[in-house]
Amino acid sequence: MTAIEIESLRKSYGDMTAIADLSLRIDDGEFFGLLGPNGAGKTTTMEILTGQLSPDSGQATVLGADPAAQPTVVRERAGILPEKESPPSFMTPREYFDFVGAIRDIPADAVTAQTESWADRLGFTAKLDTLSSDLSRGQQQKVMIAGAFFHEPDVVFIDEPLANLDPIVQERVKRFLRSYRDAGNTIVVTTHGVDVAAELCSRVGVMYEGDLVADVRPAALDADETLLDVFLDTVDATVDREEQTVDI
Numbered sequence: 001m002t003a004i005e006i007e008s009l010r011k012s013y014g015d016m017t018a019i020a021d022l023s024l025r026i027d028d029g030e031f032f033g034l035l036g037p038n039g040a041g042k043t044t045t046m047e048i049l050t051g052q053l054s055p056d057s058g059q060a061t062v063l064g065a066d067p068a069a070q071p072t073v074v075r076e077r078a079g080i081l082p083e084k085e086s087p088p089s090f091m092t093p094r095e096y097f098d099f100v101g102a103i104r105d106i107p108a109d110a111v112t113a114q115t116e117s118w119a120d121r122l123g124f125t126a127k128l129d130t131l132s133s134d135l136s137r138g139q140q141q142k143v144m145i146a147g148a149f150f151h152e153p154d155v156v157f158i159d160e161p162l163a164n165l166d167p168i169v170q171e172r173v174k175r176f177l178r179s180y181r182d183a184g185n186t187i188v189v190t191t192h193g194v195d196v197a198a199e200l201c202s203r204v205g206v207m208y209e210g211d212l213v214a215d216v217r218p219a220a221l222d223a224d225e226t227l228l229d230v231f232l233d234t235v236d237a238t239v240d241r242e243e244q245t246v247d248i
């Protein structure tokens, strides 16, 4: 089954083309990584898939629903962790989780169980009743990760999941993400961490100037080839091709 389908997607900001004719299919149960240099269009793609932005043309569907036309359908079934998002400064993590539980319609006892289990898993039990404004950036990131999974979404969109986390917590988050995918869920991450993508993802798409320029299965790479090699070679080859086109 297809979890995410993108067909001839285009999005510009004024004269700036952020997404140029992007097509991509992600199957149920894939752990998909979106890589690309700064400005490649990764965040714009994620924002379209999560219903935060409408495309200029083309189609995108998430679990069969159009995020632009049916944003609440997508938000109900998807977990979203945008880049640089923090829990509200005026709430404690416990209050934030109660809030997430309320808007997600999760029974109170399940919210309590999830709160305790996530605080234990990521090591912030002692901070559950501290105002978020008094948490470190990494502690805030832990709270946001937990909140994205509270309603056990079928599809999760995560921007830089390991940002600001110490190495011990990074390992715990990686282990959790693998187990979540092994349970049949679909995960889409955007990251600049090529090593992280190689380690976690079953499939990696490389974007450059709004287009997909490589589609790689890290496990299928030759022993003497790394994902970083593929990434650098693909981007270099695309830049060369464009420069030649301009010369002609």
Ligand SMILES: Nc1ncnc2c1ncn2[C@@H]1O[C@H](COP(=O)(O)OP(=O)(O)OP(=O)(O)O)[C@@H](O)[C@H]1O
Residues within 6 Å of the ligand: 013, 016, 017, 018, 036, 037, 038, 039, 040, 041, 042, 043, 044, 045
């Ligand atoms: N609101 C906006 N207004 C104008 N231009 C924008 C806006 N948002 C993004 N862009 C431009 O669109 C292009 C794609 O941006 P996007 O944020 O999707 O890239 P990205 O791959 O996520 O980059 P990064 O890795 O740096 O986060 C960039 O050239 C960016 O400057």
